[in-house]
Structure formats: C-alpha cells, structure tokens
Amino acid sequence: MVPDPGFGSPPDDDPPPAADGAGAERSNPFARHVSRVVDRFDDLWPFASVPLFTALLEFEKVRRALGPTGRGFSINLEFAFPTPLVTLWQLADPPEPPAVPSRSAYGEPFGGAPGEPEPTGGSPGSVGSTGAVDTDVTIETAVGSVDLPLGALSLEMVGWIGLAVLVYVTLSGILLAAYVGGIDRRLRGEPIAVGACIVTYGPRYILYNLVVAGAFVLVFPLFVLVPPLILLAIPVIVALSYVFYPVPFLFVAADASLLEAFRRSLELTTAGGQVLSFGLWHLLAAVVASLVLSLLVSGGGAGFLLALCVSAPLGLVLTAATVSFFREDVAGEEAASTGGFSSDDSGSEPDDYGWADD
Numbered sequence: 001m002v003p004d005p006g007f008g009s010p011p012d013d014d015p016p017p018a019a020d021g022a023g024a025e026r027s028n029p030f031a032r033h034v035s036r037v038v039d040r041f042d043d044l045w046p047f048a049s050v051p052l053f054t055a056l057l058e059f060e061k062v063r064r065a066l067g068p069t070g071r072g073f074s075i076n077l078e079f080a081f082p083t084p085l086v087t088l089w090q091l092a093d094p095p096e097p098p099a100v101p102s103r104s105a106y107g108e109p110f111g112g113a114p115g116e117p118e119p120t121g122g123s124p125g126s127v128g129s130t131g132a133v134d135t136d137v138t139i140e141t142a143v144g145s146v147d148l149p150l151g152a153l154s155l156e157m158v159g160w161i162g163l164a165v166l167v168y169v170t171l172s173g174i175l176l177a178a179y180v181g182g183i184d185r186r187l188r189g190e191p192i193a194v195g196a197c198i199v200t201y202g203p204r205y206i207l208y209n210l211v212v213a214g215a216f217v218l219v220f221p222l223f224v225l226v227p228p229l230i231l232l233a234i235p236v237i238v239a240l241s242y243v244f245y246p247v248p249f250l251f252v253a254a255d256a257s258l259l260e261a262f263r264r265s266l267e268l269t270t271a272g273g274q275v276l277s278f279g280l281w282h283l284l285a286a287v288v289a290s291l292v293l294s295l296l297v298s299g300g301g302a303g304f305l306l307a308l309c310v311s312a313p314l315g316l317v318l319t320a321a322t323v324s325f326f327r328e329d330v331a332g333e334e335a336a337s338t339g340g341f342s343s344d345d346s347g348s349e350p351d352d353y354g355w356a357d358d
Contacts, residue, residue, distance in 0.1 A: 029274045030281030033321040033328075041313075043186045046319055050179050051315035055088040055308060064094035065304040067299050073298040078290035079238070081245040082282050082322040084205075086315035088308055091286060093292040165213055172208030174198055177247065183320050184252045184327065204251045207258045235273045241270045242279055246326060253326035267330075278325050280320065290313060 056062060074095040084177065085091070181197030223230050248270055250261040268275045289311075296307035 007024075028281060029278045029325055030285070030321065033278075033324045034317060035322040036185075036324055037317050040187060040320075041317070043189075044316060045313070046314040047179065047183055047186075047320075048316045050088045050175070051085060052308065052312035054175075055311065058089050061089050061094050062304075064096070066301045067095075068300070074294055075298075076290045077295040078286050080285050080286040080290075081279050082318065084130060084180050084248045084319060085319050086296075087099070088293060088311035088315075090315075091290040092297045092298050092307065094304075103177070105351050116226070160237070169209035169213055170206055171186065173204075173209050174202050176205045177201035177280065180248070180252050180323060182317065183316075185322050187320065187324055201251050204258055204261070205248065208248055208261075211258070243277060245269070246275065249322055249326045253323060255330075274325075274329065278322070282322070285318070 074093050076092050078085075078091050177198045177200070178192075178194045181201045182192040182194060185192055185197070219233070223233070244262065244265050246265040247261045250256045250264055254261070254264065255266060269279075289316065292313055293307045294302040296310070
C-alpha cells in the first residue's frame with residue numbers, strides 16, 4: 001500500500017541544530033572575541049610594545065625580578081576585571097629581596113645579645129619625647145619605595161606630590177587614548193591616527209584618571225587611621241571594579257563622555273547578561289595567567305624575560321578583545337533600536353569590524 005503523499009507530519013523546515021562548539025562559542029563572548037583578535041593579530045602586534053615598555057619602566061620591580069635565584073616564590077592569583085592596559089606587573093609580583101641583617105663593627109647583629117628577647121609592649125613607629133607616634137606611609141614608585149612620615153608632610157611637599165600625580169594622570173591618559181583608540185581603529189581596518197585618538201579620547205581618559213585618583217585620596221586617610229577598614233573595603237572594591245569596568249572602553253566603543261560612560265556602564269553591568277559573562281571569563285583568564293607569570297618571574301632573569309615576552313601579547317589580546325566586545329555590543333544595541341538590520345534569510349550581519357556572526 002502506497003502512503004498518501006499528504007499523510008503524516010509536515011516536513012521540518014527548521015534549520016539543523018548548531019554544533020555544540022558553535023553554540024558554546026556564541027554563549028561565551030570572551031572566547032569569541034579573543035578568537036577574533038587572534039585572527040587579526042597581524043594588524044595589532046605593534047601595540048604589544050606598549051605593555052612591554054610600560055612593564056620595563058617599573059625599575060624597582062625589574063631589579064627584583066632580575067635578582068639572584070633562591071629567593072623563594074611569589075605566587076599571585078589576580079582576580080582582575082578588564083582594564084585598558086594589562087601589563088606584567090598587574091598580573092605578577094617579583095619576590096621580595098632577601099632580608100640582610102645589619103651588623104655592628106664587631107660582627108654581631110644590631111639589637112640585644114643572642115637569645116635576649118626583643119622589647120615588647122611598644123607600638124610601631126618612632127616615639128618622640130612627648131610620646132607621639134609618627135605613622136609612615138609607603139609609596140611605591142617606579143624607582144623604589146618611599147617612606148613618608150605623615151607628621152613631616154608640609155604644604156610644599158603635598159603640592160609637589162599633587163603636581164606629580166597630575167603629570168602622571170595626564171601622561172597615562174594620553175597613552176591610553178592612543179593605545180585603546182589605535183586598537184579600535186586597526187580592528188576596523190583604519191589607520192592608527194595617533195594624533196586623532198589623543199585629541200578625541202585623551203581628555204576623557206585624563207578626567208577618568210583624575211576621578212580614580214580623587215577617590216583614592218578621599219578614602220586613603222580612613223585606611224591610614226583605621227587599617228581594619230581595608231579588609232572591610234575589599235568586597236566594595238571588587239564590586240566597584242565590576243560595575244565600572246566598561247567605563248574606559250565606552251570612551252572609544254560608544255564615543256561616550258565621562259558622565260555618559262559611567263551611566264551606561266552602570267546600566268550594562270547591573271543588567272548582567274553578556275557583560276557579566278565577559279567580565280567573569282576575563283577574571284578567570286587573569287587568575288590562570290597570573291599564576292603562570294608569577295611562577296616564571298620567580299625563576300630569575302630567564303624566567304622574567306620569558307614572562308615579559310608572554311605578558312605583552314597576552315595583555316594586548318585581552319585589551320583588544322574587550323574593545324571588540326564593547327564595540328559589537330554598542331553597535332548591536334544601536335542597530336536594534338533603529339531597526340538597521342534587515343530580516344532576510346541570508347544568514348549573518350557584519351559588525352563594525354567587518355566580521356560576520358555565523
């Protein structure tokens with residue numbers, strides 16, 4: 001008996017299900033954009049010089065990393081959300097130099113006799129004749145650590161410190177504008193145009209750096225006066241790091257002003273979704289990278305050079321992937337709101353970088 005051609009279930013016109021790998025890649029924006037950046041690395045590799053030379057400018061850390069072996073290990077696990085410039089020293093710390101006890105002219109260490117207990121009951125800091133205790137503040141600089149007693153700070157010294165901070169945030173803002181803006185332009189197939197990037201994005205990055213520095217200045221006295229607050233502030237710092245991590249990327253990806261970038265960052269991160277997923281995958285990648293790089297840095301000069309060569313392209317890929325992610329996210333949001341995408345069945349739509357989502 002021949003079955004009726006019209007009998008039975010209608011043919012299945014739905015497209016075949018996507019392969020597991022493609023579905024996983026679509027659900028993981030971090031892996032998708034890292035893959036895209038790796039495919040375009042030939043256009044981006046000159047930017048690896050920025051995290052490379054920025055790390056080399058940390059002279060004190062370079063000196064410690066090149067020190068003799070046998071100093072032990074410095075293992076880092078950095079839970080880092082995306083930042084515009086990822087360098088070696090954001091993911092790893094060199095081991096501390098071995099402590100060398102001071103000795104007197106007779107060859108004995110300064111202090112009490114062997115076996116004599118150290119005086120107890122005192123408080124850290126230097127105590128004057130009035131019993132006042134001076135609190136020293138350690139400031140990490142590129143050439144070493146500087147201990148500043150708070151009691152010795154004068155208005156002139158505060159002014160010089162403020163001027164140094166202003167110069168630093170200005171130079172850092174110019175560097176970030178050229179670096180992030182240049183990466184975005186190369187991903188779109190355009191010339192780097194360093195001058196245009198600095199003029200367009202430089203003021204925004206400088207203001208952003210001033211906001212971050214100002215927030216630190218406001219909370220720093222509290223941490224000095226009440227050190228236990230540092231532990232209580234850690235969850236708050238982590239939360240703020242997540243909520244506002246898109247800000248420096250929205251300057252370029254969305255051409256947003258400072259206030260607009262903060263507002264949109266708050267909206268994007270509190271909504272979760274792809275922005276949360278990207279941030280968490282970046283955090284996981286930073287943890288793995290920091291573990292490997294810290295072990296390499298602890299291996300002496302050869303390990304440090306290897307870590308330096310690995311961290312520079314790694315930092316570039318992480319930054320470029322974040323720029324690509326927010327460029328696509330903003331472009332997709334604007335296209336959806338304006339109805340810019342047609343609904344034909346041809347398949348995929350290219351994004352701002354000319355890539356098509358399969």
